[in-house]
Amino acid sequence: MTARFYAPAAERAGEVIDLPSDEAAHLTRVLRLKTGAAVRVFNGRGREFDGVVDAVSKKLVRVRIDGTCEVTAAEPRVSVILAQAVLKGDKMDEVIKDTVMMGATAIQPIVTTRTEVMLAALQRGRRRERWERIAVTAAKQCGRATVPGILEPRPFTDLIEALGHAALPAPALMLVEPSASDGAFSLGELAGSPPREVTLVIGPEGGWTPEELDLGSSTCRLVTLGTRTLRADATPVIALAALFAIWKEY
Amino acid sequence: MTARFYAPAAERAGEVIDLPSDEAAHLTRVLRLKTGAAVRVFNGRGREFDGVVDAVSKKLVRVRIDGTCEVTAAEPRVSVILAQAVLKGDKMDEVIKDTVMMGATAIQPIVTTRTEVMLAALQRGRRRERWERIAVTAAKQCGRATVPGILEPRPFTDLIEALGHAALPAPALMLVEPSASDGAFSLGELAGSPPREVTLVIGPEGGWTPEELDLGSSTCRLVTLGTRTLRADATPVIALAALFAIWKEY
Numbered sequence: 001m002t003a004r005f006y007a008p009a010a011e012r013a014g015e016v017i018d019l020p021s022d023e024a025a026h027l028t029r030v031l032r033l034k035t036g037a038a039v040r041v042f043n044g045r046g047r048e049f050d051g052v053v054d055a056v057s058k059k060l061v062r063v064r065i066d067g068t069c070e071v072t073a074a075e076p077r078v079s080v081i082l083a084q085a086v087l088k089g090d091k092m093d094e095v096i097k098d099t100v101m102m103g104a105t106a107i108q109p110i111v112t113t114r115t116e117v118m119l120a121a122l123q124r125g126r127r128r129e130r131w132e133r134i135a136v137t138a139a140k141q142c143g144r145a146t147v148p149g150i151l152e153p154r155p156f157t158d159l160i161e162a163l164g165h166a167a168l169p170a171p172a173l174m175l176v177e178p179s180a181s182d183g184a185f186s187l188g189e190l191a192g193s194p195p196r197e198v199t200l201v202i203g204p205e206g207g208w209t210p211e212e213l214d215l216g217s218s219t220c221r222l223v224t225l226g227t228r229t230l231r232a233d234a235t236p237v238i239a240l241a242a243l244f245a246i247w248k249e250y
Numbered sequence: 251m252t253a254r255f256y257a258p259a260a261e262r263a264g265e266v267i268d269l270p271s272d273e274a275a276h277l278t279r280v281l282r283l284k285t286g287a288a289v290r291v292f293n294g295r296g297r298e299f300d301g302v303v304d305a306v307s308k309k310l311v312r313v314r315i316d317g318t319c320e321v322t323a324a325e326p327r328v329s330v331i332l333a334q335a336v337l338k339g340d341k342m343d344e345v346i347k348d349t350v351m352m353g354a355t356a357i358q359p360i361v362t363t364r365t366e367v368m369l370a371a372l373q374r375g376r377r378r379e380r381w382e383r384i385a386v387t388a389a390k391q392c393g394r395a396t397v398p399g400i401l402e403p404r405p406f407t408d409l410i411e412a413l414g415h416a417a418l419p420a421p422a423l424m425l426v427e428p429s430a431s432d433g434a435f436s437l438g439e440l441a442g443s444p445p446r447e448v449t450l451v452i453g454p455e456g457g458w459t460p461e462e463l464d465l466g467s468s469t470c471r472l473v474t475l476g477t478r479t480l481r482a483d484a485t486p487v488i489a490l491a492a493l494f495a496i497w498k499e500y
Contacts, residue, residue, distance in 0.1 A: 012289040051380050073428065073478040097483045103476075123261050143428070178323065178393070187500040223500050228323040228355075228392040234348045234487055241491035250437040250475050 003031055004072070004149065005063070006047075006136050009043035013067045016054055017041075024061035027053070033076070039063060044139065044147035046075065073143030076249050078195040079105040083159055084236055085112045085204035086122065088096040091233040097132050098237050100138035100148050103244070104196070107131065114206035122153050156201075156212060164201060164219040172199040174220035175239055177207045178229055184222040187242050194247035200239060205232040252300075253281055254322070254388050255313070256397065257291035263317045266304055267291075270382070274311035277303070281455060289313060294389070294397035307456040318375065323393030326499050329447040333409055335362045335454035336372065336484055341483040346381050347395055348487050350388035350398050353494070355447070358380065359403040364456035372403050406451075406462060418447040422449040424470035427457045428479055434472040437492050444497035450489060454480040 005027060009017040019027065019041075027033050035053050041063055042048040048071045055062040081105045087093050096107055109131070111119050122128065131150040139147045163172050178183050201220055208216070216222065229236060244250055255277060259267040269277065269291075274322055277283050282484070291313055292298040298321045305312040311481040332354045332471050336342055346357055361369050372378065389397045413422050426434050426445070466472065480488060494500055 015321065032478060073476075093302065098481060101478060101480055103478055125485035142480070146402075188498045226494075228351060228353055230351055230392070231348060234351070236490040237484055238352065239485055241488040242495035243413070243436065243498060244476075245495035246500075248438045250496075 002040050003027070003033065003179050004036055004040045004042060004140055004143075005144050006044055006140060007063065008042040008044050010041045010047065010049055010051075010065055012063050012180070013049065016064045018061055019061045019063060021059070022136075027061050028056055029203065037085040037139040037174045040069065041144035042071070042139070044136070044145070046071070048145040049073065061094055069182070075144065076105075076244065078194045078244070078247050078249060080240060080243060081106045081108055081197070081199045082236055082240065083108040083199055083201040085115050085156070085202060086117045086153065087233055088116055088205060092127075092131070093134055095117070095233055095236050096134050096150070098136045099240055100144075101142035102136050102240050103144070104148055104240060106149045106151060107135070108151040108159065108199075110159055110201070111153060112156040112158045112204055112212060113209045115204045119153055119155070128153065152237075157215065159201070160215050161217055169219075170197040170199060171195050172201060172220040173223045174201040174216040175203070175214065175235065176222050176224055178224065178227045180208060180213060181222075181224040187188045187223050187225060187239075187246060190223070191246050192245070198238075198243070202236050202244065203232075204241060219247070252288055252290050253277070253283065254292060254390055254393075255353075256294055256331045256390060258294050258315065260291045260293040260301075260313075262291055263299065263315050264402050266312055268377075269311045269313060271309070272386075275383040276308070277305055277311050286495075290319065291315065292321070292389070293394035294395070296321070296396045298322065298395040298456045307378075311343060311471040321348075321393075321395040325394065325396055325487045326353040326494065328444045328494070328497050328499060330493060331358055331447070331449045331489060332486055332490065333358040333360050333449055333451040335352070335360050335365050335406070335452060336367045336403065337483055338366055338422070340456060342381070342409075342456055343384055345486050346384050346400070346418075346481055349490055351392035352383050352487070353394070353499070354398055355492060356399045356401060357385070358401040358409065360409055360451070361403060362406040362462060363459045365454045369403055369405070378403065394482045399455050401454055407465065409451070410465050410469055420449060421445050422451060422470040423473045424451040425453070425485065426463065426472050427453070427475055428477045430458065430463060430475065431474040434474045437473050437489075437496060440473070440493070448493075450486075450493065452486050452489060487495045
């Protein structure tokens with residue numbers, strides 16, 4: 001299989017573009033490709049091209065774009081924006097990797113009352129940049145030509161306010177744990193024609209506070225994944241898979 | 251919430267039973283419960299009881315069973331037996347933990363051509379015993395009163411033969427990666443009334459060989475999860491979630 005690289009500069013056939021430095025390093029040091037090698041590049045905005053390595057130097061890899069090619073892995077028909085409470089340690093990395101590979105459209109990290117990481121610590125630690133790199137790698141691995149955006153982390157309360165004030169509100173689902181599921185919808189009740197876009201809001205290890213459930217229910221539909229308790233870091237993968245299945249993405 | 255313990259000896263109200271040593275250690279050393287504490291015990295075969303700690307000594311915890319109580323988390327209506335190729339390192343541990351918490355009925359570890367672990371190494375390393383302990387812990391955490399069986403690891407070819415020779419063959423699904431999905435069914439085509447029991451066969455990191463696909467298709471329906479490549483250790487969780495969603499378990 002021809003190796004694929006992320007090249008945000010790729011726009012049209014005939015151009016000669018530079019690969020980003022991470023991608024150049026991957027091409028030269030890991031795959032050891034030389035001038036003349038056939039490659040594929042995708043621009044992260046849904047387009048993929050056949051190309052040829054035009055020049056390789058210590059710091060730079062130049063690719064000549066020959067023509068558009070079919071994208072390896074299609075985008076899902078439903079856009080799911082995953083609004084995920086930041087999880088402990090590096091568990092968020094795994095969630096981003098897997099949900100990007102599955103087909104999430106964007107990731108909105110959120111900070112809730114029981115999130116154990118502060119917004120300021122996320123900024124200091126350049127976590128968003130790290131997650132952006134993970135999203136690129138995941139898109140490369142799964143065959144998508146689109147790199148999902150990692151949005152600026154924000155408080156849960158801000159997200160709910162923004163959802164309530166959107167000019168064209170898209171549906172939003174807030175997942176609640178089994179112990180808080182009184183009155184919540186089961187996911188199966190969402191079957192039928194899928195929305196164009198949906199925001200899926202998922203809490204941290206410690207779950208939602210009663211105040212958050214109350215606030216969330218003002219703009220989101222509360223949904224459950226049944227009575228069995230799930231691990232916080234498996235939950236977004238399970239919820240996204242269930243939504244895609246219900247909306248006939250699989 | 252009352253603490254729950256696994257007590258395979260628990261059968262009926264009025265009995266006084268000993269907890270297994272792992273559970274006794276959890277009760278005394280982690281939760282530091284004393285004689286007279288209210289507990290719940292489940293027997294791993296679907297029954298759960300209210301009880302009281304009757305005696306605590308260094309090595310032994312005795313529980314008096316007061317009466318049957320409602321099971322915290324119900325069993326799924328569809329029995330899914332996950333036949334999973336053993337994954338590298340401790341990735342299989344995570345798969346077992348999450349699929350047990352989700353509601354798998356049993357786990358059948360299998361060894362395929364591209365599995366990087368040998369059956370003999372699994373036996374030497376007492377991996378099955380380890381996975382059984384993980385299944386108990388996962389059942390405790392998720393609220394199930396049933397502990398799914400971890401079947402003796404076997405070669406993929408044996409499993410396929412057994413599926414073909416069953417007196418009452420249950421449906422079997424074999425998941426194929428996007429690159430091998432020509433002619434496979436999409437999971438959504440399975441919607442409709444769920445079977446009572448199904449075996450879901452999932453391959454290792456390196457995928458199936460052409461010979462395995464050929465053999466598997468003799469007794470299994472080949473199914474895909476779309477065009478995006480997924481991580482091997484996320485695949486069983488995604489596939490089980492999708493099946494449960496399609497069969498209205500969520």
